[in-house]
Amino acid sequence: MSILERKIVHGLATVCSHISYPRFVLPLHKHVEYEIMLFTQGNGKQFVGEGVSEYKTGDIAFIGSNVPHLHLCHTKLNSASTVSSLEDEWSAGEAIQFRPDIFPEQMKDIPDYRFIYDLLQKSQYGIRFYDEGLFETMLELMQIFDSSGYTSRLICLFRMLEKLHESQHFKLLSDTAYNQANPIPDVKEPVNKVYTYLYNHFKEKVTLEEIAEFIKQNPSALCRHFKQRTDKSIFQCLAEIRIEHACKLLTYSKMNVSQVAYESGYNSVAHFIAQFEKITKQTPSEYRMQMKW
Incomplete structure (x- = not known):
């Protein structure tokens, strides 16, 4: 998983x-x-x-x-x-x-x-x-x-x-300590600013240029810095934030999958389903059924 x-x-x-x-x-x-x-x-x-x-x-x-x-x-x-x-x-x-x-x-x-x-x-x-x-x-x-x-x-x-x-x-709860040998990353600015921007705008169309302008950094330099600090791309993190929101909607609301997709920032339902399955290893329908029962 x-x-x-x-x-x-x-x-x-x-x-x-x-x-x-x-x-x-x-x-x-x-x-x-x-x-x-x-x-x-x-x-x-x-x-x-x-x-x-x-x-x-x-x-x-x-x-x-x-x-x-x-x-x-x-x-x-x-x-x-x-x-x-x-x-x-x-x-x-x-x-x-x-x-x-x-x-x-x-x-x-x-x-x-x-x-x-x-x-x-x-x-x-x-x-x-x-x-x-x-x-x-x-x-x-x-x-x-x-x-x-x-x-x-x-x-x-x-x-x-x-x-x-x-x-x-x-x-x-476990016989072995998890991640004890790995130091905790020092996640500071501008990474926090990127996350704040993504959480505030994930329902909208997000572009690298807009994020870079918000952070006041060169887009390429920002991407490299973010990747080095988090081991993920900015848009990987955006996808996870959107799917996290979709999980809440699938559990709490009666919206159908298409509505959940649009409310989570996706214009394409097919792309939403593909991203959801990539991150959770389940389809949206399977996830909703699991949460329901």
């Missing part, structure tokens, strides 16, 4: 975000951000790195930087089931996602950061926490996080990491 590489675009002047997932719809994916996921509803199977395990309401998953992951939802079907009766069975979660570069480079040698360093190292295996008290505490900290700004958000994040570190009720 191919891995969708997501780019998390945070708000201005912040490097960490709280994201709500009313349903888990993304295919297997990864991102440079670390992720703390609280499962607030449902149960199912999670794939983290090389590991496969079950999750349920009240669990917490801590997923390392660039570790591929996927959450699937179990639904209970019977002959009397209807679409409306299945709505409550979708799995849902609340996630805190934060960039690696908020920490000092030599934090393993700094006593005050050592517990964070150890926790981040474990997260490359994926960690499942099953502690009811911890879950309630983390929900409360998320509420504080949402009402805080700037430095207060970082302090709240550090408190979350401290609570995870203190818990004795956890297990590693």
